[in-house]
Amino acid sequence: xxxxxxxxxxxxxxxxxxxxxxxxxxxxxxxxxxxxxxxxxxxxxxxxxxxxxxxxxxxxxxxxxxxxxxxxxxxxxxxxxxxxxxxxxxxxxxxxxxxxxxxxxxxxxxxxxxxxxxxxxxxxxxxxxxxxxxxxxxxxxxxxxxxxxxxxxxxxxxxxxxxxxxxxxxxxxxxxxxxxxxxxxxxxxxxxx
Amino acid sequence: xxxxxxxxxxxxxxxxxxxxxxxxxxxxxxxxxxxxxxxxxxxxxxxxxxxxxxxxxxxxxxxxxxxxxxxxxxxxxxxxxxxxxxxxxxxxxxxxxxxxxxxxxxxxxxxxxxxxxxxxxxxxxxxxxxxxxxxxxxxxxxxxxxxxxxxxxxxxxxxxxxxxxxxxxxxxxxxxxxxxxxxxxxxxxxxxxxxxxxxxxxxxxxxxxxxxxxxxxxxxxxxxxxxxxxxxxxxxxxxxxxxxxxxxxxxxxx
Numbered sequence: 001x002x003x004x005x006x007x008x009x010x011x012x013x014x015x016x017x018x019x020x021x022x023x024x025x026x027x028x029x030x031x032x033x034x035x036x037x038x039x040x041x042x043x044x045x046x047x048x049x050x051x052x053x054x055x056x057x058x059x060x061x062x063x064x065x066x067x068x069x070x071x072x073x074x075x076x077x078x079x080x081x082x083x084x085x086x087x088x089x090x091x092x093x094x095x096x097x098x099x100x101x102x103x104x105x106x107x108x109x110x111x112x113x114x115x116x117x118x119x120x121x122x123x124x125x126x127x128x129x130x131x132x133x134x135x136x137x138x139x140x141x142x143x144x145x146x147x148x149x150x151x152x153x154x155x156x157x158x159x160x161x162x163x164x165x166x167x168x169x170x171x172x173x174x175x176x177x178x179x180x181x182x183x184x185x186x187x188x189x190x191x192x193x
Numbered sequence: 194x195x196x197x198x199x200x201x202x203x204x205x206x207x208x209x210x211x212x213x214x215x216x217x218x219x220x221x222x223x224x225x226x227x228x229x230x231x232x233x234x235x236x237x238x239x240x241x242x243x244x245x246x247x248x249x250x251x252x253x254x255x256x257x258x259x260x261x262x263x264x265x266x267x268x269x270x271x272x273x274x275x276x277x278x279x280x281x282x283x284x285x286x287x288x289x290x291x292x293x294x295x296x297x298x299x300x301x302x303x304x305x306x307x308x309x310x311x312x313x314x315x316x317x318x319x320x321x322x323x324x325x326x327x328x329x330x331x332x333x334x335x336x337x338x339x340x341x342x343x344x345x346x347x348x349x350x351x352x353x354x355x356x357x358x359x360x361x362x363x364x365x366x367x368x369x370x371x372x373x374x375x376x377x378x379x380x381x382x383x384x385x386x387x388x389x390x391x392x393x394x395x396x397x398x399x400x401x402x403x404x405x406x407x408x409x410x411x412x413x414x415x416x417x418x419x420x421x422x423x424x425x426x427x428x429x430x431x432x433x434x435x436x437x438x439x440x441x442x443x444x445x446x447x
Contacts (some may be wrong), residue, residue: 059261
């Protein structure tokens with residue numbers, strides 16, 4: 001079993017196949033299906049309420065399905081799906097936005113802090129701090145830090161300039177850093193505006 | 194210095210934490226961080242936040258997809274073998290990511306942990322060598338491979354990583370837990386080195402997926418395939434090491 005890399009490769013092969021012959025229904029369906037786990041991970045990280053997260057993923061998939069003709073068949077389908085999700089979420093901000101952050105403590109407490117041996121980061125604190133971030137900062141942080149998109153890809157998904165991605169990312173991380181690591185001295189490096 | 198360097202900016206620190214820099218810039222940032230402890234702390238926090246996000250949410254990737262999300266795709270005819278492959282891959286990801294999320298280095302007392310330990314140590318000890326990085330050079334590759342095969346008492350091969358820009362420098366015999374082990378070393382045009390550590394499968398364990406381990410800037414993937422256990426270690430981006438591990442796996446499977 002080759003783990004993540006087999007999976008990534010499979011996606012590549014399927015994308016290539018789709019590009020070769022034009023996308024058939026079956027290809028399209030498969031391409032989408034394989035991204036569902038990632039869409040769910042992102043949505044669940046974005047919202048503390050799991051039901052809202054599932055709703056968003058479902059809306060996103062339905063939209064993708066109905067807009068199949070808008071996908072040109074050669075682009076990066078992951079970016080396309082994430083941008084659909086982003087637009088849905090932005091348009092329905094009122095529905096998704098105004099819920100208090102619910103942190104399922106019992107789900108988090110059993111996850112020990114491991115990671116780097118000397119890491120002082122507590123996961124439950126990270127999750128709480130994440131949900132206290134302004135949503136625009138949270139989106140960028142998750143696309144980059146969790147989904148591992150490049151800054152350009154994240155900019156495409158959010159339909160903003162790369163500079164905006166950088167400044168939101170910077171603010172998100174500095175926010176988390178001061179919440180999670182306490183007061184710290186700012187290094188005197190040239191700042192992102 | 195005849196080369197002019199761009200000053201390191203905050204954007205570089207983020208890109209460093211996100212593994213988005215090319216090797217040259219990465220090295221420049223590393224040097225900067227060695228001399229600027231506040232910036233180093235900043236980067237460390239960013240990296241911990243990234244790791245923390247994976248620890249918090251990667252489990253979602255392993256969850257079965259709720260049936261209401263799958264309805265659409267069911268109605269279309271998709272190819273069965275690929276679906277099965279995708280399912281298997283998703284399972285494998287679960288395993289791999291479970292390990293990623295688990296805190297990498299902290300893999301306990303299992304025999305495989307000892308293997309990884311030896312592989313890291315051997316990497317750290319031998320890669321800085323300028324004059325004697327290997328015992329037998331790549332110019333004697335055939336001899337090297339025969340020798341190591343004989344000493345390990347298992348079919349050892351020296352995979353090629355040229356497609357990634359890494360050339361075989363050669364290899365050496367090592368001792369690990371009182372038994373022979375082998376190390377191949379590779380180097381790219383920038384002088385970055387990767388090592389492939391090979392030893393007999395500890396205690397006849399079953400095959401495993403790729404697993405990731407890191408210890409500060411040294412990182413690697415390890416796995417067991419048949420009678421041998423492998424660890425591919427480097428100090429470059431994780432994606433490069435992953436690609437190299439994949440290449441090794443493919444070549445050894447043949």
